[in-house]
Amino acid sequence: MAADRTRxxxxxxxxxxxxxxxxxxxxxxARHGIPISPGKPARTVEAAVAAADEIGxxxxxxxxxxxxxxxxxxxxxxxxxxxxVREYAAAILGMDIGGLTVNEVWIELASDIxxxxxxxxxxxxxxxxxxxxxSTKGGMDIEAVADEDPDAIARLHVDPLLGFQSFHGRRLAFxxxxxxxxxxxxxxxxxxxxxxxxxxxATLVEVNPLIVTPERVVRVLDAKVTLDDNSLFRxxxxxxxxxxxxEDEQEQMARERGLTYVKLDGDIGILxxxxxxxxxxLDVVALAGGRPANFLDAGGGSKAEAITxxxxxxxxxxxxxxVLFNIFGGITRCDEVAKGLIEAFEVVKPTVPFVVRLxxxxxxxxxxxxxxAKLPNVHAESTMDGAAxxxxxxxxxx
Amino acid sequence: xxxxxxxxxxxxxxxxTGREGTFHTLRNREYGTSVxxxxxxxxxxxxxxxxxxxxxxxxxxxxxxxxxxxxxxxPVFAADSILEAEDAGIELIIAITEGIPAHDxxxxxxxxxKNGRARLIGPNCPGVxxxxxxxxxxxxxxxxxxxxxxxxxxxxxxxxQIGNELAQSGFGNSTIVGIGGDPVPGTDFIDVIGLFQDxxxxxxxxxxxxxxxxxxxxxADFIAAHVTKPVLAYIAGFTAPPGKTMGHAGAxxxxxxxxxxxxxxxxxxxxxxxxxxxxxxxxLAVSLLGAAA
Numbered sequence: 001m002a003a004d005r006t007r008x009x010x011x012x013x014x015x016x017x018x019x020x021x022x023x024x025x026x027x028x029x030a031r032h033g034i035p036i037s038p039g040k041p042a043r044t045v046e047a048a049v050a051a052a053d054e055i056g057x058x059x060x061x062x063x064x065x066x067x068x069x070x071x072x073x074x075x076x077x078x079x080x081x082x083x084x085v086r087e088y089a090a091a092i093l094g095m096d097i098g099g100l101t102v103n104e105v106w107i108e109l110a111s112d113i114x115x116x117x118x119x120x121x122x123x124x125x126x127x128x129x130x131x132x133x134x135s136t137k138g139g140m141d142i143e144a145v146a147d148e149d150p151d152a153i154a155r156l157h158v159d160p161l162l163g164f165q166s167f168h169g170r171r172l173a174f175x176x177x178x179x180x181x182x183x184x185x186x187x188x189x190x191x192x193x194x195x196x197x198x199x200x201x202a203t204l205v206e207v208n209p210l211i212v213t214p215e216r217v218v219r220v221l222d223a224k225v226t227l228d229d230n231s232l233f234r235x236x237x238x239x240x241x242x243x244x245x246x247e248d249e250q251e252q253m254a255r256e257r258g259l260t261y262v263k264l265d266g267d268i269g270i271l272x273x274x275x276x277x278x279x280x281x282l283d284v285v286a287l288a289g290g291r292p293a294n295f296l297d298a299g300g301g302s303k304a305e306a307i308t309x310x311x312x313x314x315x316x317x318x319x320x321x322x323v324l325f326n327i328f329g330g331i332t333r334c335d336e337v338a339k340g341l342i343e344a345f346e347v348v349k350p351t352v353p354f355v356v357r358l359x360x361x362x363x364x365x366x367x368x369x370x371x372x373a374k375l376p377n378v379h380a381e382s383t384m385d386g387a388a389x390x391x392x393x394x395x396x397x398x
Numbered sequence: 399x400x401x402x403x404x405x406x407x408x409x410x411x412x413x414x415t416g417r418e419g420t421f422h423t424l425r426n427r428e429y430g431t432s433v434x435x436x437x438x439x440x441x442x443x444x445x446x447x448x449x450x451x452x453x454x455x456x457x458x459x460x461x462x463x464x465x466x467x468x469x470x471x472x473p474v475f476a477a478d479s480i481l482e483a484e485d486a487g488i489e490l491i492i493a494i495t496e497g498i499p500a501h502d503x504x505x506x507x508x509x510x511x512k513n514g515r516a517r518l519i520g521p522n523c524p525g526v527x528x529x530x531x532x533x534x535x536x537x538x539x540x541x542x543x544x545x546x547x548x549x550x551x552x553x554x555x556x557x558x559q560i561g562n563e564l565a566q567s568g569f570g571n572s573t574i575v576g577i578g579g580d581p582v583p584g585t586d587f588i589d590v591i592g593l594f595q596d597x598x599x600x601x602x603x604x605x606x607x608x609x610x611x612x613x614x615x616x617x618a619d620f621i622a623a624h625v626t627k628p629v630l631a632y633i634a635g636f637t638a639p640p641g642k643t644m645g646h647a648g649a650x651x652x653x654x655x656x657x658x659x660x661x662x663x664x665x666x667x668x669x670x671x672x673x674x675x676x677x678x679x680x681x682l683a684v685s686l687l688g689a690a691a
Contacts, residue, residue, distance in 0.1 A: 123500060125581045125611050128507055160501075160508045201501045203581075230473065231499035262638075275579060276553020276608050279634035284675050286637040295638065299496075328558040330524050330536040331418065331494075360538045360558055384559060385677050 018227045019066040023106040024241050025205075025223030032196040034189065035219045039108035048089035049082050051107040057081060061088040064104040065097050068224075073097045078110060111221060115179060116209035117186065118142050118153070121193055123203040123228075129157040130197065132168065132190060134176040138209035152176075164194035185218040186210070200238065201231035250294070250317050257309045259296060266291025268395045269314035269323035269352075271307075273298050273332040281326045284384055290392035293320045298332070307340020312348055322395035325356040326384055327366075334358040334366030342373045353377040353394040357387040400528035400573045401548070401593040401600075402490060402519070403431070403466065407532045410435045410455065410464035410488070412479045413471035414446050422470065422494075422536050423449065429539050431532040434462040437479075455479075455486035468525070468534050469493040476521060477502035481509060484516045492534050493520035493584070503582040510584065518584025524554035524576035537574060545570015547683065548594035550587060551606035552579045552613070556634055556676075560606050563680040569687075572600040579608065587617035595625050602628050602687055604679060605670075607661060609635030614661040622668040628686050631665045631672045632679045633658045 020028065026036045040051035041064065052059045063075030070076050075097050077088040085107070095102045116139030124131040135153040137145045145152050154175035158164050169187025178186050189210065197205045204226035211221050232239040254261030260275065264282075268290045272278035275297050282292045294317065298310050314323055327337050337358060344350070356378060358366045370380060379394070381387035409426065413419040414436025424447055427433040435450050435458040442453030452458040455467065467483035469476055469491065476495040483491045484506075491510075498521045510518050519526060525535010530544040536554070541562050547569045551557035557576050564571070575590045577583050587605055594600040603625070607614040614633065621629050636658040662672045671686075673679035 123504070123581060126613075126616070128504065128511075128582050130504075160504050161512060198501065201499055203500060228500040230497050231501065233474070234499070272555070274553055274555030276551070276556030276606070276634050277559055279553075279608055279638050280556050280559065280632075280676060282637045283634060287675060292637070328538075328555045328562070330538055330554050330558060331422070332555075359562065360541070360555075361536075383677075385675065 018229055018232065018238075018242060020223070020225040020227065020241055021064040021066060021104065021106075022062060022223050023064060025225035026220065028200055028225055028238070029193075029196055029220060029223055032192055032199065034192045034196065035217070037108045037111055037219065037221070039106055041104050041106050042089065043093075043104050045086055045089045045093065048093075048105055048107055049085050052079065052082060052085040055107060055109050058110040059085065060108045060110050061085060061092060062106045062108060063092045063095060063097060063102040064106050065100040065102055067098040067100055070097055075102065111211060111219065112214050113209075113211045114214045114216070115212040117176070117178060117211070118145075118208045119190060119193060119210045120204070120206040120208075121197045121202075122206075124157065127157050129160060130194070132156050132158060132164070132172060132194065134172040134178070134186070134190065136177055142208055158194065163198070164191050166191065179212065181216060182212050182218055189218050189220075200225070200235060201228045202226060203228050250313055253316060254296070254313045257306075257313065259298060259306070259310050259313060261313055262295040263317065264292050264294055266293045267319050267321040268391055269293050269296075269317070269320040270326070271296045271298055271310055271314060271323065272326040273329065277326065277328055281324065281384065281388070284388045285324065285392060288385075288388040288392045290388070290395060293317055304336050304340035304343055307337050308344040308347060311341065311344035311350070315348055315350055315352070320352060322352055322391050323350070323354045324387060324391040325354065325358075326387060327358050327360065329358070329360030329363060331361070333361045334363040335369060338366040338369040338373075341378075342369065342375065345373075345375050353379065355379045355381055355387050355391040355394065357381045357384060399597050399599045400531055401590070401597050402528070402573060402575060403526045403532040403534050404528050405531050407466045407534065408432050408434045408462065408464050409466045409468060409534055410437060410458045410462065410483075411468045411470055412437045412455070412483065413469065414438060414449065414451060415441050415444070416470060419470040420446055423468075426468075426533050426535070429533040431534060434464050455482045455488065459486045459488065464488065466490045466534060467492065469495055469521070471495060473497040473499065477506045480506045480518060480521075484510055484513065487515070489516055491516055491518045491584070492523070492525050493518065493578075494523065494525060494535055495520075496522040498522070498580065500581050503580060507582045507584055519575065520578040520580070520584060522580040523578030523583075524557060526573060526575050527571070528573045529571050535576065537576070541565060542574060543570040546572060546599060546601040546687075548572045548597065548600035548603045549574045549606070550590040550594070550603070551576055552583075552608050553606065553634065556606055556608070560604065560632060560676045560679055563676045564604070564683055567680040567684055569680070569683060572597055583613075587613050588620045591617060591621060591625060591629070595627055600627065602630065602683060604630045604632070604683065606632045606634075608633060609638055609658050609661070610656055612656065615664040618664045618668040618670060621670055629670045630679055630682050630686070631670050632676060633661045633665075633672060636674075
């Protein structure tokens, strides 16, 4: 495998994965019998000191944000006494790491480490099977390991109908070259991680490092867990873990209303139906010289209320100077979209111009409704390119 | 000819008695699709505008010789319905439902692949339209006519957009296939492009992809190795914001793949022309095939 250094971390930016904080991931692991170190979360310095006193010293003060590179950013510190916990917790709480504010720390009893390994299970879309990876080069930048020494990471796809068998664990442990005396416990740990991955319907479970203590006990020292949004209805205890503090106002509002919204930094509000068409609309607006303020997919089969609701979300961003509706109805009916827009004009009373392009299911009826409503400053366009040009022109107008 | 759906199609709709299920089933029938039955557990014996409803796929297949299923039930029931259709011997299962849990999809996909007797299209897809012959799904058929362009896409509405641009340039379609945008699509670009390569009616293949995953990159390799017909591509998402992806496992697996630029580069390296807008795709089609009638 050729080393590839251009690691652009785009997964699929419009998916809405639910990333857990480290300690939430560990608590989830614990439910599946995976050994974790004693620890407690804390949101204030006082709570951090109290937690440390309860757990014992030395302990580790760890910033809780859903992003890597916490150690390098100074977000993980080893504390020997209450004074140090106070000092580190004060420094870490409120810290900005990769654009995310630290609102919580996890206080954990420090571990003695003999070896650090890396383990992960990822939902491999390409192979259409879970991929389990294990490496003895844990505790460091695993992407650099993948670049420089790809063979140092043992990889194995698991047939989802077969599930993870003991031999899978042994094979990965032997191929990764873990210490001979921990082949079985490491294999067993992988089996437990796989069980958690399936039972909790995760799309990612990553542990870096997975440690072996001097007493030869295998334990997880970190946890990155991403859950599948679509399955949360079956896991109410996980659904409650969502951290909305990382979302901005519009994103939170949109999610509560069941809309897919991503905030961008331009001034043209965009509403379309279907992720592909909305992405294409962003591209066409950008090519026409405009800067989209958001990505908003009203979804398939949007009813009038959803459209009204979406208009409210778009216009709650004060930067928006014009709005483009680009609808090609399949399951979405253009008359419903038109009704929603008309309703939105009654409720929200927008002051910015709208450009509306309606094609597809019930488009004739939709266009008729819009024409009859005679909404102020709403421009009908018949093509996507024409609509993009028009909205860019309107947004640029003084 | 056409691929996947046509005059041989005998359709059974799972979820036929739901509001959307009824609406689109009747539209499909109105278009000329032979809709032979529907399935809604507990509503066997009823009928929807003359279409008999059964409690199970097994009875629907036995009574009406259905060979194609359309899945139109809510996400929580969808994987089960797909597996029921497969178990009942349906050959082609088209799953429209959006929002199916990823692990459910994976299990359904794995069973279908292992048994090897059915093909799954979707989930989260707009369906399949062979203009003039049959429409199974939610594609607004009135915009498309019979012709020589095979169109395959991950996105529903973008499919309509591109198809409509081609139609405005005078092109018709052999078949339009929406493979869906979910993590585990039952059918990939490669599968459909292979079918179009073997379909005598198809003279040009248009594939419409978007950011994420590596299906377009794999299609590029497949096209270079196996496809003699001209292929055009469109990729959506050049200006989409990079997603915040946690952990490193995804990056180790996928490398740099996934961006629109990487996909465009991979396709063009294998001789596939990539249009930057839906309109440009239609212009490229004209330059390849000449102005259509």
